[in-house]
Amino acid sequence: MSALGIQVPLPRAPYIGPDENAEVDTDIDVYANSGPSAEIAQRPPGKRRKRHHDIASKVRSVQPVPQDKNGNYELPVQVGILTVLNLGHVVWDRDAYHNERYIWPVGYTVQREYYSMRDPNRQVIYTCWITDGGEAPLFHVEAEDTPESPIVAPTATGAWTTVLRAVNKIRQREHSNSASGPDYFGFSHPTIAKMIQDLPGTDKCRMYITQHFVSMKDRHVRGVIKKGRGGRPSVEMLSRGQRALMASTSKSAWSHTDAGHDHGDAVPSTASYSSERISVATLTGSISSSNNNSSSRRSLGHQ
């Protein structure tokens, strides 16, 4: 596939988190003061924004994700606009497969909607996955309507920047082509971050800083789910994701690490999601339907 795919220029040295001793802003609060300009107002004019490194002290809200009796996440599952098909397995013995903030598991596969690189008026499903590239992971992005040109890059940002360039070009947008790879791949999503952090082997990732998560309140989970596209990946794309995954797993050998098979059972579960038996675990199933009246009333008032 790489023969046809877009190859993004090669890796620089893997990004390693900044100096742990760097100065840290402490006025950050994850939720509180998240309102517009709360922090900006406090920042003296002209003062450069500093990066925050207090990852460990942050508490992030996560959606409830259905788990089986063994505690394994039931996949595929919709998280926000992303559908997680596979969590993959943690490669803890090579530093380029994680940094202080993210872990990039080999076999990790998600789908999301975004503008087509061919038709400016259409949104298509993109399948994103990670393969074992040896010293460093490879990030793949494949659009539903351009399966012959998958994008492969050494970083998530690199892969999605390529997509954004193409999309902005075809949509004739004079727009920044900057993109946040972790955002688009879903790594910055708290729920996904937690699911990855729960994989076996993350404790062996020496640079990774364990993050703290709390369960999101029901009332907000419902709102979050509504914003998604209903957790319905196309069967075709699912099978394509499955094929990509199978290809990557046969190459990278899941036996590379002995960890990970008892928990995420990434490969077997993925391989088993044939189109017939796919049922996406939309998170709605785990949510009590506590107040239908309210929403119907609300909709009357606003629509």
Next chain:
DNA sequence: AGTCTCGCACCTACCGCAAA
């Protein structure tokens, strides 16, 4: 008492720009 309206809290997703 029941229904409706509005404001609030909180979240996701996108994108600009600081940092590396």
Next chain:
DNA sequence: TTTGCGGTAGGTGCGAGACT
């Protein structure tokens, strides 16, 4: 030049208060 952090717009449900 590239990466990814952080600001913020927009969307949701909930609950309090007003209205019928």
